[in-house]
Amino acid sequence: MGRVPVAPPRVVGSSGSPVDPRCVAAGPGAAWAHAPYPVLVADRDGRLVELNDAARQLWSDAVRGDKLRDTVPSWLAEAHGRFTDGTSGGAVRTAGAVADRFFEAHPTPTDEGDVVWWLVDDTDRRLAEAALAGTRRRTALLADVSSQLLSTLNLTRCLEATARMATDHLAEAAVLVAPPQGRRYPLTYAFRGGPVTRVTAPVEVRDLPGLAEALQGFPPVPARWIDPARLPGWSRPAGFREPVGSVIVAPLPGHGVSAGALVLLRSSSEQAFSDDELFARLFAARAGAALSAARLYTEQSSITATLMRELLPPRLESVHGVEYAGAYRPARDNEHIGGDFYDVHPGAGPAEESLVTLGDVAGKGLDAAVLTGKIRNTLHALLPLATDHVRMLTLLNKALLSSPHTRFATLVLASVRRRGGEVALRLTSAGHLPPLIVRADGTVEEAATRGSLIGALPRVTATTARVTLHPGETCLLYTDGVTEARGGPLGDELFGEHRLKRVLAECAGLPAEAVVERIQMLTAQWLGPGSHDDIATVAIGAPRVADRTVADGQGRARSTTHRRTP
Structure with missing residues (x-):
């Protein structure tokens, strides 16, 4: 052929x-x-x-x-x-x-x-194809780096992931130097085949050329300017024994502020960084953006947590022989705060009155919570005037009218004092639902107090009711989130005052904590998955058994819990 x-x-x-x-x-x-x-x-x-x-x-x-x-x-x-x-x-x-x-x-x-x-x-074509393939591979790697690092806003995990990915793709060892905390620097170490470790230690950054500049966000020093033989001891991971042949110090640029610096080490047996220096800087830029976002989120979360502690209702305990229990459920389950609030301000001793406040600010969420914080702080400042509820409410009303807030609030004040086995109450409502009294025989009474809103009218009017709780009896303060909870079989029926009174009648003789838990449980069952307003309840109870610690002046005898319904 x-x-x-x-x-x-x-x-x-x-x-x-x-x-x-x-x-x-x-x-x-x-x-x-x-x-x-x-x-x-x-x-x-x-x-x-x-x-x-x-x-x-x-x-x-x-x-x-x-x-x-x-x-x-x-x-x-x-x-x-x-x-x-x-x-x-x-x-x-x-x-x-x-x-x-x-x-x-x-x-x-x-x-x-x-x-x-x-x-x-065919040399030039093959070189061009190899360069194109390398560029595509590095682009895909940078996209993967961004995806993995931005998938977590946990700063510690982001630091560890950056160091680990650097040793997987760029170098045999890596040291991530975070911004200093005082005179100490957080250091994250990693080397290929070894663990990721984190320490905080005092280091002299000027011992490593280019590091001080990188931490300040200046352009990096070329790798050829760094002598690997003169690296300080802290710049090497503890388990990395290879002789260093090439070093890169790359800044980690953040959002206007440096996120730190990345030190990459290759052994003398590996290729020098000359061809990979630009890519290393691109890697560092992506890592810096992710670290900066994680650090910003961490700082904001810390600030938010601090503010939340001030805005959340407090944990309630037995004070001067009187039982207190409270529970709060915000309107939005993904939030922790809202427009309902309560506080208990203990008296200086068993003979002094304690002041209980419970209120409801118009609106929901963070805006309402900010105003609740102002009201709570103002009431705390007015404690010396707690013997005159109407005067306290008048001064609070003036403070709200002079503020830029356009929201109003309803409020109920309860001054509480233990007298032998009984508890004496002075109750004053300012546009709020009147407190309910649960007697030992199951009778439910409505306190005879009425008043005008706070922050809406130039003049406050209010009447004060005096109530005595005998052993085993409870006074309930609550917000309209309980009675206006919409649910039931068809999901459109209000829980209502009549149903609340029937539930309270069944709670006769129960401790304050049990009363609150019972109401919260039944309200949650009534609501189902439907929407609702903020819900807050506070129970004030006269214990069935005399509290022995009252006689010796101890203020906190039995701890009850403040519960937040999920």
Whole structure:
């Protein structure tokens, strides 16, 4: 079976006109001898017949008659053998390296049975493809870095992930230097195959060239300026024993403030950072953005938690022999604060009155919670006037009217004093639902107190009711989130005062804590998954058994709990 000729590349002669490759049958002459790329001719026995000038630059010692396997690379000699013995089916396209270049080889048979090999330099194309593949790989890696680091706003995890990913993709060891805390620097260490460790230690940043500048957000010092032999001891992970051959110190740019610096170490057996320095800086930029976001979130969370502690209702306990219990459920389950609030301000001693406040600010969420904080602080400042409820309410009303807030509030005040086994109450409502009294026999009474809103009218009017609780009896202060809880079988019925009074009647003789838990549980069951307003309840109870600690002046006898219904 005859061979199928393979068309060679287009050849241009010395005059610039195309040359028919078949002219090689006539010998070297002027046909392909001046081709712009290497051309060689070999016979069927694998011996060299002729080379052109470009090919002689590659194989300067080759002479006619030399065996191909002794002259050219093995990949070309083997391809010639496959082409001449017919195992290639008449079509061979091979490629390989010659010195520091890469060539594709195309065969063309001659009439005499020889084979002309045309070598096309493919080095630049391959380098371009390799560079493109490297760029794509690094782009994908940077996207993965951003995705993984931004998936967590936990600062500690973000620091550890940055150090670990740096050792996975950039260096054999990494040290992440975070902004200082006083005179100490948080350091996160990682090395390939080892654990990630974190310490906080005093370090001299100027011992490592470029680190002080990187921590201030200045451009990085080139890697060639850093002498690996002069690295300070703290800059190496404890388990990294390899001699350092190359170092990069890259800043971690944050949102207007430096997020720290990343120190990358490669051993002397690894490739230097010269080709990867730019990529290392891009990695550091992505990591810096993620760390800055995590640090900002952590700081804001800390501030929020501090403010929340001030805005959340307090834990209630037994004070001067009187039981107190409270519970709060915000309107939005994903929030912790809202417009309902309560406080218990203990008296100086058993003979002094304690003041209980419970209120409801118009609105929900953070805006309402801010006003509740102002009201609570104002009432705390007015405690010396607690003997006169109307005066307290008047001063509070003036404070709210003079503030930029346009919201109003309802409020109920309860002054509480233990008298033997009984508890004396003075109750004053300012636009709020009147307190309910649960007697020992299950009777539920409504305290005879009424009053106007706070923060709505220039003048406050209110009446004060006096109530005595006998052992086992309870006074309940509550917000309209209880009675206006909409639910039931069809989800559109209010819980209502009548249902609340029936529940309280069933709680006769129970401790204050049990009364609150019972109301919260039944209200939550009534609501189901439906929406609701803020719900707050406070129970004031006269214990069935006399509290022995009252006699010796101890203020807190039995601890009850403040519960937040989820």
